[in-house]
Amino acid sequence: MQRIFITGIGTGIGKTVVAACVTEALDAAYWKPVQSGLEETTDTQTVASLISRPGACLSEAYRLQLPASPHLAAKAESVAISEDVLLGHAALSQTGPLVIEGAGGLMVPLNDQLFTIDFIQKLNASVIIVSQNYLGSINHSLLTAMALQQARIPVLGWIFNGDAHTNEDDIIRWSRIPRLGRIPQAGNINKEFVKEQAALLRAALPHKKEETA
Template sequence: MNLQKERIFITGIGTGVGKTIVSACVTEALNAGYWKPVQAGLDEGTDTQTVASLISRPGVCQPEAYRLQMPASPHLAARSEAMTISQAHLLSHEALSYDGPLVIEGAGGLMVPLNDTLFTIDFIKALHARVIIVAQNYLGSINHSLLTAMALQQANIPVVGWIFNGDTHTNEADIVRWSHLAHIGRVSQASVPDKAFVQEQAAQLRPGLIKHLQA
């Protein structure tokens, strides 16, 4: 399979499970572009800035379609600025013309609303993207993981597989088995991730990514 124009959407089983670090590692592993369509919350820096600081080719990071001040659900952050996030605007964004595989990082999980009628899962389907699910172990993570997998499967959205983030846990094998989705790899825990960490993790992820993207 030619990965040149592949769109790979990174979603999480919830908020704060490590999507941005995983996105940086996948971007590095595939020599891909990176795009965060909607950034909600600017005071502590953006996910695009974080990824650019961690990868070897920061110029591949594409500009956001929406940069919103409030750190909240995108529909609420947009509403606070008297605007509405438009799927048409997202789908016509210059980032989608990137010449190469493109890693697209979502906000939170699948059912995060982008406006009053559009959820992240709807946007993924409109993108014709394949999905990598990022999971992390915590109390309730099995439920959140399997609900995420089920929603994607019921929507007939192709899933590349799982990337687990953080410390290894026995839950991983059960989640993979119950979901019938591939285990791509994992990103180790790092207190302060840097470029060297991302390059190391990317090298470990690359074989699994290529294998399952080409399956």
């Protein structure tokens, strides 16, 4: 099964919208392993409202109240996040591509032993990195790329979110990771917007045919 993990160079840079666009482009299933922070709309609910097949969203393995790092949110509720439970949920989607959205960046801890980058390795997933221009984004982008390359995790490419900037060309050149596309700044993000962006991304994304018996 094709697994694509959406990670970011930090928090709050638009991973959920990118995940919705990639899910739509590949006609994939979507999964957020751990949702921390339940006071507002969850990422799964947001993606379900934006894609053509809302039934393609899998349930989270863990739903935690505190809007914090998963390991801290879990401790606040005396919950133990289990690697086996996470991998078991991932296995529920047996056919077609699965788009997985992480929490924050690569070094976000899921529990006291398991970081997001470790989880990606155990999933045998390829990665799309979401970047956005801000002061310090070159550093954060290249550190993210370096960590993935050192871990020998396959990276499909960058998706930049927001307004264009010449920093993008530098990040691509220095990281030697290709650009897949950019999701532009938009005042109204809805199904039509996601469908349009998915159509633009589709040609750059990998499409694998499932083997038949």
